[in-house]
Amino acid sequence: MSAHDDLIEAAASLILDSKKTVALTGDAIAKGAITSFNADNRLFNKYDPEEYAHIATLQKNPARSWMLLGNTIKVIQKSELDPAYLLLAELEKKGLLATIITNNFDNRHQVAGSRNVIELQGNIMNLSCMNCNEKYSATEVSIEELPPRCKCGGVLRPDAVLFGEKITFEAVVKTREEVENCELMLVIGTGELMQPVASMPLIANENGAKIIEINPEKTILTFIADIFIEGTPSEILGEIVKWIENNTELNV
Known part of the structure; x- marks a missing residue:
């Protein structure tokens, strides 16, 4: 087993053990797509x-x-639907993902089948x-x-949310509630996040949540990650879901 395989197993195990997992997604979840x-x-x-x-x-x-x-x-x-969206929707169907908090406005999570999505930048x-x-x-x-x-x-x-406008108060409140009460946060495809989005993993961490970061390269949030897996979100999520399916009876 390689070090990469160890990380996949560790991440999958945290997801399985967590009573409430939320995902934070950003621009890099789908290469080349207009997400914001x-x-x-x-x-x-x-x-x-x-x-x-x-x-x-x-x-x-x-x-x-x-x-x-x-x-x-x-x-x-x-645009084609990136597999990362479908994989997150699958985790939700398996009861392993409570909420997606996204900085993207492209509606791709809902098209993929995710139902509980907080869109900080709205929906174009x-x-x-x-x-x-x-x-x-x-x-x-x-x-x-x-x-x-x-x-x-x-x-x-x-x-x-257009330039010259602010994220709605309602979206921020809902996000903080989810973040403060989660046991695990998946930080996926995030690059240069602006406030208040960038602070959400920090808030989760301060409230005792574990952090799994999945990104093509290290970010300003990597220092708080319990597990950092370098790679494209679709590739890494695919390996995590495959490990879960091969080691549990949670197939949908």
Whole structure:
């Protein structure tokens, strides 16, 4: 057994022993995908998110803002679902993952089948009317029209946190409650997290939770990790789920 195999077994064992596990996911969970406006994507070379995805631009010139917002939605809709999302959904189905806290706005966790997801940056695939607050899915409206409009005539906006806006108080409160009461936190695909997201693993650690970090490279959070496994989230999660299935009767 290699050192890598030892880490997989140790991580799987912690997951099996934990009474409440939460996962924190970020941009690096899926390579090349648009998971947030901070994601590394060629689309943002054409449209600067800090201008086009700013709430002031949406309010003053919604057609301009929707040039980026619409293209972002199209890219997400066409993107393949990374196996990491499916593997986390499988852990939830097995009763081994209570909550996913994500810094991503792309709705991929829900598409994969995860049900208990806290979206700190909101969800770009859900839209609201800026006039009457009517709710829509991005699949229900034509995003070819710039800007897309509600049946009342009002301009639609994505339910994502835009530049110039803050994470909602409700999302922060729900996240802290989950973090303070977990026994284990999986930190997956996180890079340069901003506050308050970056503090969540620290809060979990201070409350006695174990930390498993799965990332392509070390991060500013690695120093608190009980287990750090270097690699792509889909690869490492796949090995963990396989170990669990080979050593328990938790198959779904």
